[in-house]
Amino acid sequence: MIPSCSNTGETITTEPPVITVDPTTTPDITSLPAYTEDLEFEFKLSFGAYGRSNINTFENTITKDLVSAGNIKTEYIMPEATRKEVYSMLERMDIMNFPSDLNFPLNNEHVDHLNLRVIIEGEEKIVTWTVIWGFTFEGDMSSNITKQHLQFQELVEFISTYVYESDEWKSLPDIEGGYM
Secondary structure, three states: OEEEEOOOOOEEEEOOOOOOOOOOOOOOOOOOOOOOOOOOEEEEEEEOEOOOEEEEOOOOEEEEEOEOOOEEEEEOOOOHHHHHHHHHHHHHHOHHHOOOEOOOOOOOOOEEEEEEEEEEOOEEEEEEEEEEOOOOOOHHHHHHOOHHHHHHHHHHHHHHHHHHOOHHHHOOOOOEOOOO
């Protein structure tokens, strides 16, 4: 029994819906092939202020936005275990059927451009989302947030945190200046 409230304040109890799943007609959760080290799987994720920092597995590089000093790029090869975890996240998101545009109207020029380009076995998917600096899922925008926004944010946080904590990133010069 599921209790719920009516607009008169009384508690009404209802039976939960019965959901029947027929395994012979239920589609796969994802259309992605199983992960192997030989799988054609590459991605580029741009993140940070104006999307000027990125990780690019096509070129095996990371790029750091140094603000007034430009950008700096260095070689970076993502460990196989981390690539597998990223792939697993993309699989759970059903990335090839994911919305390409997660944007909603913003009235702010200080934004992070989150752009993901993925190629898996010759199929390409691009996802973009522009968010205000310091964006959180609280406040006025919370009504615009979908499951896909949450999944994409989790992916971006996982990858960007991994990049920020890498020795290669830490060895790059410090940021000069700032954005206004």
